[in-house]
Amino acid sequence: MRNALTIARKELSIYFTTPWAYVVFTLMLGISSFFFVAYLENFKQVQMMARAMSWARLPPDWGMYKNLTDGLVVPLWNVVMIVTLFVAPFLSMRLFAEEKRHKTFELLMTSPVRPMEIVVGKYLGGLGAITATLGLTIVFPAVLSIFGRSESGSALEWSTVLLGYGGLLLWGAACMAVGMFLSSLTESQMIAAFLTFAVLLPWMLLKGLAQSAEEPLRSIVNYLSFDSQLQNMAKGVLDLKSLVFFASVILLCVLLTQRAVEAQRWA
Amino acid sequence: MAMIEVKNLTKRYRDRIAIDGLNFSVGEGEILGFLGPNGAGKTTTMRILTGFLPASEGTAQIAGFDVFEHPMEVKRRLGYLPETPPLYLEMTVRSYLEFVARLKGIRGKGLDTEIARVSELTGVKLVLDRVIQNLSKGYRQRVGVAQALLNNPPVLILDEPTEGLDPTQRAEVRSLIRGLAGKHTVILSTHLLTEVTMTCEKVLIINQGKIVAFDEIKNLATAYGQTEQVSLEEIFIKLTAA
Numbered sequence: 001m002r003n004a005l006t007i008a009r010k011e012l013s014i015y016f017t018t019p020w021a022y023v024v025f026t027l028m029l030g031i032s033s034f035f036f037v038a039y040l041e042n043f044k045q046v047q048m049m050a051r052a053m054s055w056a057r058l059p060p061d062w063g064m065y066k067n068l069t070d071g072l073v074v075p076l077w078n079v080v081m082i083v084t085l086f087v088a089p090f091l092s093m094r095l096f097a098e099e100k101r102h103k104t105f106e107l108l109m110t111s112p113v114r115p116m117e118i119v120v121g122k123y124l125g126g127l128g129a130i131t132a133t134l135g136l137t138i139v140f141p142a143v144l145s146i147f148g149r150s151e152s153g154s155a156l157e158w159s160t161v162l163l164g165y166g167g168l169l170l171w172g173a174a175c176m177a178v179g180m181f182l183s184s185l186t187e188s189q190m191i192a193a194f195l196t197f198a199v200l201l202p203w204m205l206l207k208g209l210a211q212s213a214e215e216p217l218r219s220i221v222n223y224l225s226f227d228s229q230l231q232n233m234a235k236g237v238l239d240l241k242s243l244v245f246f247a248s249v250i251l252l253c254v255l256l257t258q259r260a261v262e263a264q265r266w267a
Numbered sequence: 268m269a270m271i272e273v274k275n276l277t278k279r280y281r282d283r284i285a286i287d288g289l290n291f292s293v294g295e296g297e298i299l300g301f302l303g304p305n306g307a308g309k310t311t312t313m314r315i316l317t318g319f320l321p322a323s324e325g326t327a328q329i330a331g332f333d334v335f336e337h338p339m340e341v342k343r344r345l346g347y348l349p350e351t352p353p354l355y356l357e358m359t360v361r362s363y364l365e366f367v368a369r370l371k372g373i374r375g376k377g378l379d380t381e382i383a384r385v386s387e388l389t390g391v392k393l394v395l396d397r398v399i400q401n402l403s404k405g406y407r408q409r410v411g412v413a414q415a416l417l418n419n420p421p422v423l424i425l426d427e428p429t430e431g432l433d434p435t436q437r438a439e440v441r442s443l444i445r446g447l448a449g450k451h452t453v454i455l456s457t458h459l460l461t462e463v464t465m466t467c468e469k470v471l472i473i474n475q476g477k478i479v480a481f482d483e484i485k486n487l488a489t490a491y492g493q494t495e496q497v498s499l500e501e502i503f504i505k506l507t508a509a
Binding site for chain 2: 002003006007010013014017018102104107109111112114264265
């Protein structure tokens with residue numbers, strides 16, 4: 001296990017010495033700030049209208065704008081989720097493809113390290129990078145809780161905010177796991193990134209497909225869709241089934257990567 | 268006991284046979300020069316010996332351990348410099364050597380001493396804190412050699428260790444390798460025949476995947492040349508011409 005930590009440390013140090021991580025951080029913060037400001041403006045306008053006319057006369061689905069958590073943070077988490085879908089492949093693509101291209105894979109494979117330790121080390125490194133990226137977005141609820149006011153108690157319902165945030169972290173972790181596996185299949189980082197995106201996007205939107213399917217297929221497809229799993233958590237509902245789902249996806253990808261690395265010895 | 272024992276080693280890539288039934292052994296403390304034209308199968312053989320590639324047929328043993336059955340035991344006893352030095356260009360030489368040393372199980376106090384030892388041996392002491400990306404080819408090659416020497420492995424497999432070095436550096440690496448004789452078992456591949464005559468007693472020449480000569484240099488000279496003074500170059504050309 002110490003070998004895995006050694007590799008994870010090396011991965012992190014490379015992430016933070018190359019521009020990639022900073023480009024990803026900038027994208028994540030830039031895009032989510034843009035939406036944060038837009039959503040905040042929207043929220044303020046609805047609040048003003050409500051003050052002028054009372055909530056009863058506004059459309060009923062505007063009820064979510066009654067508090068900052070549902071009216072601002074939940075939609076913002078959805079945006080961060082989409083941005084993660086776009087940036088995670090750029091973080092995961094180099095994990096194995098770069099080692100193969102630069103022939104450093106030969107060093108890892110001829111060092112006294114087990115393939116599983118290499119995979120776990122790489123995954124932990126990638127996990128560190130995506131957690132750092134997502135970690136930046138906690139600044140938005142923090143700002144809201146400092147400057148926001150509410151008639152009843154605290155401005156934010158932290159349990160909902162943090163559960164949604166936990167969902168985001170799980171989503172990021174799953175993206176990195178899928179990306180790592182695809183990166184282990186190719187020497188080209190661009191192909192790895194593209195494949196990751198091509199797998200994650202339809203997988204996330206699987207729910208749309210479920211609408212046209214019949215039972216019991218419908219429930220199965222629905223369960224397998226990232227989107228349906230994440231929507232529950234974003235709304236603050238913690239379901240053990242979601243945790244099992246994410247843990248299974250991550251574990252499966254780690255095992256598949258281990259097989260792909262081990263296959264080198266048999267090729 | 269032979270440190271490296273290769274029996275009937277064959278590697279096929281689909282229809283193409285890269286190496287064909289190699290048999291040889293290297294005794295403890297010996298330095299073997301591994302020669303052959305480009306594409307003869309030198310790198311493939313070395314990759315199989317290090318466990319990076321599997322053999323299609325035959326076996327290879329390092330220090331009595333089969334490379335396929337006991338890869339961890341073999342890797343613990345092996346220092347390997349691949350054809351392309353496996354360097355992380357973004358790292359400094361020191362952090363790179365620290366990383367490799369940790370992978371080889373060196374931790375704590377021993378780490379700094381070991382890095383000081385190999386960087387002294389390979390002459391990279393002055394560039395320890397520079398980023399590898401900014402180093403010349405010669406220095407990169409030497410960092411590659413330094414990495415292989417970490418943890419003082421009993422068996423060293425060096426794929427063209429003097430590639431890209433200037434004459435002075437080559438002489439330095441040569442004397443470094445000569446200094447390893449007796450304590451380490453070394454397989455050294457190279458294009459430069461003078462290199463072999465200066466560092467090795469024994470040579471293995473392969474051509475198109477097959478062994479064409481495996482003997483001590485002085486025996487080869489008497490077997491293939493009219494005079495004792497025949498150069499290894501002439502023997503090499505004669506053997507690989509077919």
